[in-house]
Amino acid sequence: MSDREILNETLKFHGHRCWASVAGVRCGLAALRVLDVKRSGGTQLYAILETGEEHGGMCFGDGVQYTTGCTFGKGNIRKNPLGKLAVTLIDKDSNRAVRVSYKPTLAKQIAASAFMQQRAAGYQPDEIPEAxxxxxxxxxxxxxxxxxxxxxxxxxxxxxWLPEVMGFTKCDACGELVAHAYVRTVGDRKMCIPCSGYDR
Ligand SMILES: [Zn+2]
Ligand SMILES: [Zn+2]
Incomplete structure (x- = not known):
């Protein structure tokens, strides 16, 4: 995939087109290039994302996820929530890492844009005209x-790096699948956390 194709696919996955997801793509691509590694099809790469919760620009994280292949679904990314548009990418095979952050150079232009004016007026990003x-x-x-x-x-x-623990057990009470590390023992029964009565 060319860089532009990666960008287009990211925006499709993300749900709208925005500056912060593009910033995430650019940080992700730069980190891959500097470490000389490919997008993580498995969990060879690990990312530490510095965006937090409930603030502008969190879309950055989708750009990082799509570009690097470090995804919350695969579990090879975590948040160190500092409210920053930055990511540290780690190659687990070589223990080499690089931190890339997005600079505020374009902040004034972005703030003055039609897109951000409409965001400030309460429109969702996908309600804003494509142009x-x-x-x-x-x-x-x-x-x-x-x-x-x-x-x-x-x-x-x-x-x-801890190895992945494979496998699920069926909860003796509710019958749902539970990953091994989350199974609790109550008497001689194996249970999920809610059924067990334990907090965690
Ligand atoms: Zn966005
Ligand atoms: Zn259960």
Whole structure:
């Protein structure tokens, strides 16, 4: 896939076209390039995402996920919620990592855009005309990399990566599948957490 195809697929997955998801794609692509690794089809790569909850620009995380293949579904990404548009990408095979963050260079242009005016007026991003959405996509996509990204030095990230625990057990009470690490024992019965009465 070309970089542009990755961008287009990201926006399709994301649900609308916005500057923050493009920023995430650019950070993800830069991190892959610097580490000289491919998008994580399995869990070879691990990402630490610095966006938090309930703030603008969280769309960044979808750009990072789609581009790097580090996804919440696969579990090879976690949040260190600092409210920042930044990600650290780690190659688990070599323990090399790089942090990439998005710079505020275009902040004024973005704030003044038709897209952000409509966001401020309460419109959902996907309710905004496509041309207004694309204006900011093109702005962030077309900017020179050094204008919009800060790419750190590659560093060693030492971590004892836990192996994936495979398999599920059927809860003796409700009959639903429970991943092994979440099975609780009550007397001689194996149960899911809600059925067991334990908090966790
Ligand atoms: Zn978005
Ligand atoms: Zn149960």
């Amino acid at each position: 207004d959405q694309m204006e900011l996509v093109d702005l962030v996509w077309g900017a020179p990399e050094s204008d919009v990204l800060t790419i750190g030095e590659v560093f060693t990230y030492d971590h004892n």
